[in-house]
Amino acid sequence: xxxxxxxxxxxxxxxxxxxxxxxxxxxxxxxxxxxxxxxxxxxxxxxxxxxxxxxxxxxxxxxxxxxxxxxxxxxxxxxxxxxxxxxxxxxxxxxxxxxxxxxxxxxxxxxxxxxxxxxxxxxxxxxxxxxxxxxxxxxxxxxxxxxxxxxxxxxxxxxxxxxxxxxxxxxxxxxxxxxxxxx
Numbered sequence: 303x304x305x306x307x308x309x310x311x312x313x314x315x316x317x318x319x320x321x322x323x324x325x326x327x328x329x330x331x332x333x334x335x336x337x338x339x340x341x342x343x344x345x346x347x348x349x350x351x352x353x354x355x356x357x358x359x360x361x362x363x364x365x366x367x368x369x370x371x372x373x374x375x376x377x378x379x380x381x382x383x384x385x386x387x388x389x390x391x392x393x394x395x396x397x398x399x400x401x402x403x404x405x406x407x408x409x410x411x412x413x414x415x416x417x418x419x420x421x422x423x424x425x426x427x428x429x430x431x432x433x434x435x436x437x438x439x440x441x442x443x444x445x446x447x448x449x450x451x452x453x454x455x456x457x458x459x460x461x462x463x464x465x466x467x468x469x470x471x472x473x474x475x476x477x478x479x480x481x482x483x484x485x
Contacts (some may be wrong), residue, residue, distance in 0.1 A: 316352025327363035335482020342475035347427040369404035385427020407444045430470035431460040454478045
């Protein structure tokens with residue numbers, strides 16, 4: 303969450319220094335790809351994640367005169383989570399904010415999502431719920447031909463939002479790498 307706070311402060315600072323205009327961006331499905339990931343921290347059950355994803359561009363784009371700006375997107379993914387010899391379905395629906403500069407291939411993004419599992423327990427790991435909330439921060443590079451590669455660190459947790467404090471909430475941190483095509 304410190305990364306999120308730092309990026310928000312940098313955007314606010316950037317906005318205070320340069321005027322920002324809200325442009326109408328073209329909305330629609332604009333990216334599809336796959337991601338794979340491994341667990342970031344060591345626990346008694348080790349996890350792998352595999353997913354296909356698609357991105358829907360929302361109709362806003364906030365840019366400064368220098369070309370720096372932020373664009374919101376909606377995203378969806380379907381995949382599998384494997385841990386402790388158990389494989390289960392994971393699906394997500396979320397939104398993110400992409401920070402970029404016009405004509406520059408490097409971007410960063412911050413996002414949140416709702417994640418649905420088909421089971422709450424993988425071997426000895428009990429997530430306490432089949433509904434988990436996610437947050438992530440990523441860095442990506444888009445090549446001129448539309449191919450994009452990226453890395454993200456993501457966290458999944460039930461957050462005790464709908465559950466009693468004694469419900470398990472171990473959370474799961476994953477290193478994810480992806481490749482996609484932006485059209």
